Amino acid sequence: MQATTVHAAHRASAEKRSAAIVSVLAATLMTLLKIATGLLTGSLGMLSDAAHSGIDLAGAGLTFLSVRVSDRPADENHPYGHGKIENVSAFVETFLMLASSLWITYEAVERIFFHPIDLRYSFWPLAVLALSMSVDYWRSKQLMAAANRYGSQALEADALHFRSDIWSSAAVFIGLSASWLGAKLGIPQLRLADAIAAICVSLMILYFGWKLARRTVSELVDAIPPETRRRVLYELRHTPGVLAVDRARMRRSGNSYFADFTLSLPRQMTFQHSEQLVKDATAAVQRVLPDADVVIHTVPRPSVAESIFDKVRAVAARNNVLLHDVSIQSVDGKLRVEQHIEVAEDMPLLKAHQFVRRIEEEIRRDLPQVEAVLTHIESEPATIEQTEVVASQRAIEEQLRHAADRLPEILDIHEIAVRRIGDKIQVSCHCTLPDEMDMHRVHEVITALEDRFKIECPEVYRVLIHPEPASDNQHH
Numbered sequence: 001m002q003a004t005t006v007h008a009a010h011r012a013s014a015e016k017r018s019a020a021i022v023s024v025l026a027a028t029l030m031t032l033l034k035i036a037t038g039l040l041t042g043s044l045g046m047l048s049d050a051a052h053s054g055i056d057l058a059g060a061g062l063t064f065l066s067v068r069v070s071d072r073p074a075d076e077n078h079p080y081g082h083g084k085i086e087n088v089s090a091f092v093e094t095f096l097m098l099a100s101s102l103w104i105t106y107e108a109v110e111r112i113f114f115h116p117i118d119l120r121y122s123f124w125p126l127a128v129l130a131l132s133m134s135v136d137y138w139r140s141k142q143l144m145a146a147a148n149r150y151g152s153q154a155l156e157a158d159a160l161h162f163r164s165d166i167w168s169s170a171a172v173f174i175g176l177s178a179s180w181l182g183a184k185l186g187i188p189q190l191r192l193a194d195a196i197a198a199i200c201v202s203l204m205i206l207y208f209g210w211k212l213a214r215r216t217v218s219e220l221v222d223a224i225p226p227e228t229r230r231r232v233l234y235e236l237r238h239t240p241g242v243l244a245v246d247r248a249r250m251r252r253s254g255n256s257y258f259a260d261f262t263l264s265l266p267r268q269m270t271f272q273h274s275e276q277l278v279k280d281a282t283a284a285v286q287r288v289l290p291d292a293d294v295v296i297h298t299v300p301r302p303s304v305a306e307s308i309f310d311k312v313r314a315v316a317a318r319n320n321v322l323l324h325d326v327s328i329q330s331v332d333g334k335l336r337v338e339q340h341i342e343v344a345e346d347m348p349l350l351k352a353h354q355f356v357r358r359i360e361e362e363i364r365r366d367l368p369q370v371e372a373v374l375t376h377i378e379s380e381p382a383t384i385e386q387t388e389v390v391a392s393q394r395a396i397e398e399q400l401r402h403a404a405d406r407l408p409e410i411l412d413i414h415e416i417a418v419r420r421i422g423d424k425i426q427v428s429c430h431c432t433l434p435d436e437m438d439m440h441r442v443h444e445v446i447t448a449l450e451d452r453f454k455i456e457c458p459e460v461y462r463v464l465i466h467p468e469p470a471s472d473n474q475h476h
Contacts, residue, residue: 026139030132030165037125051100090216097209101202129173136165175200224250228288232259235284241265241277243301250289257292259285267300267314274298308367312337315362319355322380334371337363345379352377393418396427396457403452409433409445411470424461427453435469442467 034050143159175197229250236245247262263281265274282294302311309326316323322342329336341359343352360373397416404410412432419426431449433442450463 022139022142026135030135033128034132037128051103054100088220090212091220094209094213094216097205097212101206101209105199105202126173126177129169132169133166133173136163136169140166219252224252231288232285235287236261236263236281239277239281239284241269241273242281243303246299257289259289259292259294260297261285261294262297262299264301265298266303266306268306268310268317269300308335308369311367312339312363315359315366316341319359319362321359325376331371335367335369337370337373338376339373340376340378342378342380347379388420396425396460399456400427400429400453403449403456404431406452407445407449409437409441410449425459426462426464427457427460428464428466430466430468432470433467435471 031050031054035054037050140159140163144163147159175193178193178197229248232250233245233248236242236248243264243266245261246264247260249260251258261281263278265277269277278296278298281296285294286292300314302314306314308328312326312328313323316339323339324342325338325340327338329338341356343355347355356375356377360375363373364370396418400416401413404413410431410433413429414432416427416429431446433445437445446465446467449465453463454460
């Protein structure tokens with residue numbers, strides 16, 4: 001998978017460089033032809049179009065350099081990669097466009113009002129302009145396709161330059177034709193069409209430069225389109241398990257997106273579950289921003305549907321202890337909590353007592369309606385116990401079955417195991433119960449079986465009973 005990704009990145013880089021090189025060659029050819037034709041004919045429109053093509057040439061050169069740098073991998077000084085160099089390249093091009101627009105406008109005003117120039121008319125300027133429009137159309141189409149395929153702002157800026165060149169060349173074509181017609185028909189006003197065409201080219205350069213500058217500055221200051229942000233937040237908020245999006249930060253570097261989010265999750269969620277939810281949230285972001293580099297921080301929060309039992313368990317989870325057999329009773333309008341907590345088996349009693357007391361105080365602080373907390377401290381096993389076969393195994397099994405026969409809801413018991421661990425006997429079994437029995441009643445039946453069995457076999461230290469539904473019983 002990694003090799004495939006690297007190969008795709010190399011292919012994309014090579015294609016972007018190839019598109020940039022061809023743009024440089026095309027811009028060089030058109031610029032030289034227009035300068036030569038403009039100097040031979042004295043056409044300001046042709047020279048202004050040559051200036052526009054010169055901007056394209058400078059922009060193409062910047063694009064070629066920027067795509068070479070932007071495809072470099074991230075390093076110690078550039079942890080987000082080098083993609084921003086494309087934005088810087090596009091920003092520099094806007095100043096070139098502004099400068100050429102001002103020069104062309106100045107020259108046009110000079111020719112119209114102060115120093116008129118007689119043009120030398122011929123067929124070649126029109127042929128050069130027609131060739132220029134054909135080349136510009138071909139290059140803009142190729143560059144825009146590559147820009148869309150790889151999300152390259154530098155290639156997109158280059159494509160826009162060539163596209164604007166088509167309109168500027170068309171304006172100059174019309175201006176030269178009108179000037180030639182004015183000279184033939186003796187209409188002095190039409191002879192100003194070349195300078196007017198140059199002003200039109202200047203305005204078009206200014207317009208495209210303004211659009212490019214706005215988009216480039218937006219990228220440089222890490223602005224994200226509002227619609228993109230709304231779509232990402234919508235996907236995140238509708239990811240099952242996400243309570244809220246506390247913080248959302250997104251930025252773009254070249255053709256890559258980087259996203260950083262802080263999500264509120266239910267605090268009773270397990271670590272494994274939260275890990276899966278983070279994967280789901282990442283996939284949700286990448287549905288809007290494919291291949292985005294996503295970092296998600298999670299914060300545990302109480303949910304609206306959280307019960308008082310959940311709140312008690314949350315305190316235990318916060319202290320990284322195992323909690324079970326939680327019971328809550330109401331006494332004269334106040335609540336009393338009883339719980340079992342497991343601590344390390346080698347922990348001294350004093351330390352265990354102090355630890356549990358802190359947990360009880362946290363419960364009373366988080367739940368003011370709780371008046372008292374009673375904790376049964378148990379040891380958490382940390383060693384693998386060695387078992388031995390019990391000689392009276394058959395008799396113990398019979399006594400267990402006899403105790404089960406006295407509870408009509410028990411359909412069957414099987415996989416009985418009797419083992420001795422140290423000097424204590426432990427018994428485990430599977431107990432078959434009706435499918436529709438609720439877990440509260442299941443617990444009552446299992447507890448009743450355990451109590452009756454221990455009365456008949458007081459030598460048994462621990463009983464573990466696994467309930468299973470009748471439809472899943474393979475031994476009945």
